[in-house]
Structure formats: structure tokens, C-alpha cells
Amino acid sequence: MASESSFDVVSKVERQEVDNALNQASKEIAQRFDFRGVDAEIRWSGE
Incomplete structure (x- = not known):
């Protein structure tokens, strides 16, 4: 039987x-x- 690992x-x-x-x-x-002419952005929405 295989041993359980975690x-x-x-x-x-x-x-x-x-x-x-x-x-x-x-x-x-x-x-x-x-992406020129496109409203593209990146935002942090975490803590």
C-alpha cells in the first residue's frame, strides 16, 4: 500500500x-x- 504524503x-x-x-x-x-488606440490597463485589486 502506498504511503500517504502531504x-x-x-x-x-x-x-x-x-x-x-x-x-x-x-x-x-x-x-x-x-494596443494602440485601445483603452487597456492593468490594476491591482488586492490588499
Whole structure:
């Protein structure tokens, strides 16, 4: 019989890293040719 295994998943998010990622994504959206003239944006809706 196979032994049962378990593990815990823990996610810790650094707010500064999320902010950096959102700023970078926003810059990329603004510069993409296929998004020109489109009202596209990215927003943080978490804590």
C-alpha cells in the first residue's frame, strides 16, 4: 500500500515586487502596437 504524503503550500507576496511587475506590465501595454488606440490597463485589486 502506498504511503500517504502531504505538503503545505505557502505563498508570501512582497508588495514591492507586485508593484514593480504591475508597473512593467503597464509600460509594455502602453508601448504595444496592437494596443494602440485601445483603452487597456492593468490594476491591482488586492490588499
